[in-house]
Amino acid sequence: VSQLATRAQVVLNGGEHRAFIQKDGTFAVDNVKLGDSLLEIASSEYAFPKIHVRISLKEAVEGKEEEGGRASIAARYVQIGSEWSDNAPVLAYPLRISASDKYDFFTERQGFSIIAMFSNPYMMMVGASLLAVFILPKLQANIDPEALKELQGGTKD
Secondary structure, three states, X not given: OOOOXXXXXXXXXXXXXXXEOOOOOOOOOOOOOOEEEEEEEEOOOEEOOEEXXXXXXXXXXXXXXXXXXXXXXXXXXXXXXXXXXOOOOOEOOOXXXXXXXXXXXXXXXXXXXXXXXXXOHHHHHHHHHHHHHHHHHHHHXXXXXXXXXXXXXXXXX
């Protein structure tokens, strides 16, 4: 997470808690309640996986009592739209989150292509019209004169 811009944030439960990512890639989210949470990293440059975080109190060891209770954190990758499952492997703590992809907002402009130009429907219509204007009169000149008189005579009736 260390290569992120300073605008990247860690978002818990859709904005219930937010934390900025430090230059060294660390972050801390304070005052998080016990239970299940969804951890997301909001970045305009990179896509990150969503993480299901379960915070619970550690169970006391038999015969010993713990003071104040210590929290136990279990984090797992999660797919949005699916149930949160305890079957997924638990991520090591502290969390090391890597970007899954880099956003690409701009596409490179296509260069000039004669094939693309002539495959355009408008250019095909222009080509058909030019063909009719220049080629059909030459075809008419090659018609037998008697057949031409029949065609012209048939249209006068």
